[in-house]
Amino acid sequence: MSQPLLFSGNSNPELANEIAKRLKLPGGVGKAIVTKFKNEETRIEIGENVRGSEAFVVQSICKSPNGNGVNDALMELLLMIDALRRASAARITAVIPYYGYAKQDKKTKGREPISAKVVANLLKVTGAERIVTMDLHAAQIQGFFDQPVDNLMAMPVLCNYLKKEGLCDDKIVIVSPDAGGVHRAELFAKRLNSSLAIVFKRRPEPDVSEVTDIVGDVEGKVAVVVDDMISTGGTLAKAAEAIRARGATKVYTVATHGIFAGEAIEVLENSAIERVVITNTIPLENALLHPKFVQLPIAQTFADAILRITTNRSVSELFGDEITPAANGSVATPEPVVVQ
Ligand code: R5P
Numbered sequence: 132m133s134q135p136l137l138f139s140g141n142s143n144p145e146l147a148n149e150i151a152k153r154l155k156l157p158g159g160v161g162k163a164i165v166t167k168f169k170n171e172e173t174r175i176e177i178g179e180n181v182r183g184s185e186a187f188v189v190q191s192i193c194k195s196p197n198g199n200g201v202n203d204a205l206m207e208l209l210l211m212i213d214a215l216r217r218a219s220a221a222r223i224t225a226v227i228p229y230y231g232y233a234k235q236d237k238k239t240k241g242r243e244p245i246s247a248k249v250v251a252n253l254l255k256v257t258g259a260e261r262i263v264t265m266d267l268h269a270a271q272i273q274g275f276f277d278q279p280v281d282n283l284m285a286m287p288v289l290c291n292y293l294k295k296e297g298l299c300d301d302k303i304v305i306v307s308p309d310a311g312g313v314h315r316a317e318l319f320a321k322r323l324n325s326s327l328a329i330v331f332k333r334r335p336e337p338d339v340s341e342v343t344d345i346v347g348d349v350e351g352k353v354a355v356v357v358d359d360m361i362s363t364g365g366t367l368a369k370a371a372e373a374i375r376a377r378g379a380t381k382v383y384t385v386a387t388h389g390i391f392a393g394e395a396i397e398v399l400e401n402s403a404i405e406r407v408v409i410t411n412t413i414p415l416e417n418a419l420l421h422p423k424f425v426q427l428p429i430a431q432t433f434a435d436a437i438l439r440i441t442t443n444r445s446v447s448e449l450f451g452d453e454i455t456p457a458a459n460g461s462v463a464t465p466e467p468v469v470v471q
Contacts, residue, residue, distance in 0.1 A: 134156065135154070135184070135185045135186070135187055135441050136156075136179075136181055136185070136186045136220075137150065137154065137160055137187045137188075137189060137437075138160065138161045138163050138177070138211055138215070139160050139163075139165075139188070139189045139190065140188070140195075140204060140207035140208055140211060141165055141195040141196075141197050141199055141204070142191045142192070142193055142194070142199070142204040142207070142414070143189065143190070143191045143193075143411075143412070143413065144196075145411070146189065146228060146411055146412070146414070146429070146433075147160050147189040148160055150189060150430045150433045150434050150437065153431055153434035154434045154437060154438060158179075160189075161177070161178070161181075161186075162177070162178030163176065163177050163178050163211065163214075164176040164178065165207050165211070173206045173207055175207065175210040175211055175213075176214070177215060177218055180218075181218045181219065181220045182218065182219040182220070183221045184220050185220075185221060185222050185224075186215045186220040186222070187223075187224045188208060188211045188212055188215070188223065188226060188259075189226040189228070189433070190204060190207060190226070191204065191227060191228045191412055191413055192205050192208065192227060192229060192230060192231025192232065192250070193414075196414050196416065201231050204231070205231065205232075205250065205253075208225060208227070208254075209253055209254070210257075212225060212254070212257040212258050213257045213258060215258070216258035222260050223258055223260055223261075224261040224262070224440065225254055225259040225262050225263070226263045226264075226433060226437070227264045228264065228265050228412035228413075228433065229264075229265070229360075229387075229388045229390075229412040230247075230250070230268075230272070231250070232246040232247050232250050233267055233269070233272055234247075235247055236248070236268065236269050236271070236275075247268075248275045251272070251275035251276050254276070254278075255276065255277065255278065261279050261281070261440070262278060262280045262281070263281045263283065263433070263437070263440070264280065264281070264282055264283065265282070265283040265285060265387060265388075265412055265429070265432070265433075266282070266283070266284060266285055266315075266388065267282050268360065269311070270282060281440070281446045283432055283433070283446070283450075284432075284450050285387040285410045285429055285432070286315075286319060286450065287432075287449075287450065288410060288427050288429060289319070289387075289408065289410070290319060290322045290323055292408060293323060293355060293383075293385065293408075294323065298323075298383060299323040299324060299325060300324050300325060301324075301325065301326070302352070302353055303323065303352060303353045303354065303355050304326045304327065304328050304347065304349050304352045304354050304379070305319045305320040305323065305326070305327050305328070305354075305355050305357055306327075306329070306345075306347070306349065306354050306356045306357070306370065306374060307327070307328075307329045307356075307357065308330050308356050308357075308366050308370040309330060309331070309366065310331060312357065312358060313327075313329055315357055315359065316329070316357045319355070319357045325355075327347055328345060328347025328348065328349050328354070329346045329347060330345050330370045330373060330374070331346070338362070338363050338365065338392075339365060340369055341369065342369050342372075342373040345377055349374050349377050349379040350377060350378035350379070351379075351380060352379055352380065353379065353380055353383065354371075354374045354379040354383070355383045355384070356371065356374070356382060356385070357384075357385055357386070358384065358385075358386040359386060360386055360388040360389075360390055361384075361386045361388070361391060361395060361399070362390045362391075362395065363392050363393055363394070363398065364394075364398035364402070367384045367399065367404060367407075368398050368399060368401075371384070371403040371404045372403050374403075375403045381405045382403055382404050383405050383406050383408070384406070384407050384408065385408040385409075386408070386409050387409070388410070388412050389410075389413055389415055389426070390413060391415070396424075399423065405423070406425060407423055407425070408424075408425045408426075408427065409426055409427070410426065410427050410429040411426050411427070411428055411430075436449065
């Protein structure tokens with residue numbers, strides 16, 4: 132198969148460009164019209180020959196910088212895959228840095244949908260033969276697919292940043308903000324050689340969280356709370372308050388996906404959190420105006436994974452203790468660019 136082709140919808144074009152640059156794709160991101168008809172329906176037209184090619188579509192399922200909503204991003208992704216399949220691409224991979232609808236991965240009460248499964252079904256019927264994503268809200272979502280899923284981790288990039296800031300070893304305690312995040316927090320604690328604490332939270336209603344207890348010692352330590360995503364900011368703000376009340380000297384937070392829904396920026400800005408570190412799986416504008424927020428670039432991790440997929444090399448190798456350089460000499464742990 133010839134060189135891969137990479138296409139992008141409107142939800143995170145900057146990340147797609149960055150991935151194409153790191154893959155050294157001669158034409159950069161492939162030509163495509165991704166817009167709307169006057170009646171608001173999504174309009175897609177692939178602008179170059181894709182016959183027999185290995186095609187990647189990069190699209191986070193989130194709000195777009197052009198103002199389009201989450202559902203527009205999903206529809207763009209599905210229609211681009213359909214267009215590529217009908218144009219005879221040999222293999223199509225959906226690269227979904229942030230997999231939206233992931234929190235709706237089970238019925239919590241009667242008469243609710245399992246929306247994360249619906250998204251998986253749609254990707255299947257449109258023709259995505261492989262999924263590349265990052266830090267799925269629940270790893271079990273991989274089971275919603277029959278196709279291969281590469282669930283990448285932002286952990287090496289986030290840990291590198293923390294180490295560079297001197298936030299490692301016995302100076303810090305890694306904290307999971309809920310029971311569901313314990314495995315992720317354990318991986319961070321192991322890599323940073325730190326202890327672990329767990330916050331227990333309950334959700335009395337959607338988008339509202341309350342801390343019920345903390346297990347583990349945070350007193351006199353800098354706490355680093357690790358989460359997969361920040362939506363309303365409530366989980367992290369409440370956790371930080373409770374951790375400080377238990378005697379932690381400072382609270383930092385790191386998360387892969389910065390959704391920042393509603394008043395999240397203000398909630399976090401006014402919280403006990405020292406710094407909010409996220410990656411650019413989701414584009415951010417306003418958050419970066421605030422000195423408390425740091426965004427780390429994640430394109431290299433996706434570029435490395437894509438390169439390994441196209442050359443049939445191991446992807447999981449990227450996340451072992453020893454990072455093996457990819458064929459182009461790059462590694463998945465680039466120097467972070469701190470945008471403040
Ligand atoms: C929950 O299980 C997730 O891992 C996050 O903690 C949660 O989605 C964050 O949501 P919010 O910022 O709205 O509290």
